[in-house]
Amino acid sequence: MGVPTAALCLAWALALSCAHPLTPRKPEAAGGGNVHWAEPPSNDTDLTQICGDDVDFDAATLSENGTFLFFRGEEVWEISPRGHPPHARPVAASWPELGGPVQAALRLQDPQDQHSLYLFQGEQVWAYTGGQLRPGYPRRVEDEFPGVPGGVDAAVECHPEECGGETILFFKGDTVFSFDRALRVTKPREWPWPRDGPCSAALRWLGRFYCLRGSRFLRFQPRTGEVPPGYPRDLRDYFIPCPGRGHGNSSWGDxxxxxxxxxxxxxxxxxxxxxxxxxxxxxxxxxxxxxxxxxxxxxxxxxxxxxxxxxxxxxxxxxxxxxxxxxxxxxxxxxxxxxxxxxxxxxxxxxxxxxxxxxxxxxxxxxxxxxxxxxxxxxxxxxxxxxxxxxxxxxxxxxxxxxxxxxxxxxxxxxxxxxxxxxxxxxxxxxxxxxxxxxxxxxxxx
The missing domain is CATH 2.110.10.10 (Hemopexin-like domain)
Known part of the structure; x- marks a missing residue:
């Protein structure tokens, strides 16, 4: 087509498929999806808490408006694909009804294209739409998702083009449960992993699926659990804009x-x-x-x-x-x-x-x-x-x-x-x- 192009330069966001990029970003090596970040200020106290070697998240998901939410203890980190600086806030500031750490998180879409955020604690689940707790919640996990036990470690939605139907994958220990949203039935999955321990959090982003474990993550195929070569990888090179980390040193410009x-x-x-x-x-x-x-x-x-x-x-x-x-x-x-x-x-x-x-x-x-x-x-x-x-x-x-x-x-x-x-x-x-x-x-x- 003969249209001149700018030198390769990255647009950001986080991984896993509209965002305005975070200033100059870093391209990655071949492989799974990731976010490419500009280096943030070294004195950013929010980032220093999640850029250490002991980083570990209790839950992760996308919010109703597409912002990444990473939960850890009593705090949640927002990492926006729209270019806003990452920041932390108390979980209770946004979800005062919870009263404790989030163990799993999930964003679900209904037939009217409305998104709700589901937050799990032990045997109960809270559902929020537009930032407001929905009537009738919290509910027992097994009442909301029949066949799914309480105390799940992670959850992630899976759409028909990826799983053959509207499905939710729940992770608890070494077991993966597949919940069919239309039939409201749950089946355990036999997967060739987790080999290195359970998922502490799970994400779906732009049609790709990720299992988080400490500072590492896997990308997996949601029907089979298959993991492509090159994993696990470090969260701080892909999902978190940690100073001095990331792939490559050239930009994608405009x-x-x-x-x-x-x-x-x-x-x-x-x-x-x-x-x-x-x-x-x-x-x-x-x-x-x-x-x-x-x-x-x-x-x-x-x-x-x-x-x-x-x-x-x-x-x-x-x-x-x-x-x-x-x-x-x-x-x-x-x-x-x-x-x-x-x-x-x-x-x-x-x-x-x-x-x-x-x-x-x-x-x-x-x-x-x-x-x-x-x-x-x-x-x-x-x-x-x-x-x-x-x-x-x-x-x-x-x-x-x-x-x-x-x-x-x-x-x-x-x-x-x-x-x-x-x-x-x-x-x-x-x-x-x-x-x-x-x-x-x-x-x-x-």
Whole structure:
């Protein structure tokens, strides 16, 4: 697509998938998700308490507004993906009904997209919505979650694309309990771990799952408990902005800042509503406003992929990422596993020599490929695939394109142009009014 990109630079937040980054951050080595931090002031007393070798948390979760909450004794640390400095406060200041340390914490979403925070102590659980204790709480854990014993060490939600249904994983000692929210039944899980002791806390962030143990953590697959190579890792290199720690020493500059005006080179949205944006060798999730919009190195989200993505689209549960004259394919429902035999030539795979942008619309097998100011349709059900006749667009050039239930989005520079349908795009005599990408997709201030 030929758009100049800034030197790689990281956007922050914490790990585990809209946030405004924490000033200059640090990139990580290949592997699991993490937050990249600027070094905080060395006299920050809140941080010195959680940056020592004896750091250990009783519970961890995301709050209703996407802030990370780390509980330890009578205090809770807030670490915000929106760039605010981390700070500690008494648990009783926000949840006065508890009257003691939190043993496990959990954020749950209901069908109305409302989030509640569940805090566990011994045999009881408290539920808060909008910061207020819900009527009827506290309740016994076994009454709220039948089959789950009291005194759990950790809990984490798991969604259908990850666990096959709306599920909660509870950890108690060496046992993992899977609670089906629809059926309200609980089953113990047989996992190949924990090998090194139970989880003291658990987190889900941007579709990835983490077990915390002291100052270390594991990333795990929620159906099998499988842990990828390279774990355990140190919390202070990933989740906590401790002075002198973290990975790497170069920054991602504006490319990693969701609120910068740096152009995106490719975007895609699938039939489930998952959406991604690419620029400067980084990948963003667009549909993760509850967890924050964070930059990730391309290889970390899309295994084996390096460099910049020129165009992208999703079809039949697969993401197609185009780089130059080649296309790579990844299985969206299997942790972005790469499809064997790829990358392949773009001409061979799609019947086009190059692409500045590409998009498919929900439920459609018709791909639209944009080169310069021309759009060509490709029927993905045909073999071999061939591009149809070129149709001129009201744009000389676009950086990227995406189609959702809200219509067609064409991206250029810091702006996008929205059209209700393909027909209205092709019938337009002038570009639709420009709108700001950072404001609409990343909730950045005007």
């Amino acid at each position: 490319a990693g800042d969701p609120c910068s005006e740096t152009p995106f080179q490719a975007l895609l949205s699938d039939d489930t509503g998952r959406a991604y944006a690419f620029r400067g060798g980084l990948s963003f999730r667009l549909d993760s406003h509850r967890d924050g919009h964070h930059a990730w190195p391309l290889r970390q989200t899309w295994p084996g992929l390096e460099g910049e993505v020129d165009a992208a689209f999703a079809w039949d549960g697969r993401a197609h990422l185009i780089q130059g004259s080649q296309v790579s394919i990844f299985l969206l429902d299997r942790g972005h596993s790469p499809v064997r035999g790829y990358p392949r030539g773009l001409q061979e795979e799609l019947g086009v020599p190059s692409a500045d942008a590409a998009f498919t619309c929900p439920g459609s097998a018709l791909l639209y490929v944009i080169s310069g100011n021309l759009l060509r349709p490709v029927d993905l059900t045909q073999t071999p695939r061939r591009a149809g006749d070129a149709v001129p667009l009201p744009h000389e050039h676009v950086d990227g394109a995406m189609c959702t239930s809200d219509g067609i989005f064409l991206f250029r520079g810091p702006s996008f142009h929205q059209y209700p349908s393909v027909a209205q795009l092709l019938g337009a005599q002038q570009p639709a009014p420009p709108q700001r990408i950072a404001t609409h997709f990343f909730q950045c201030p005007q």
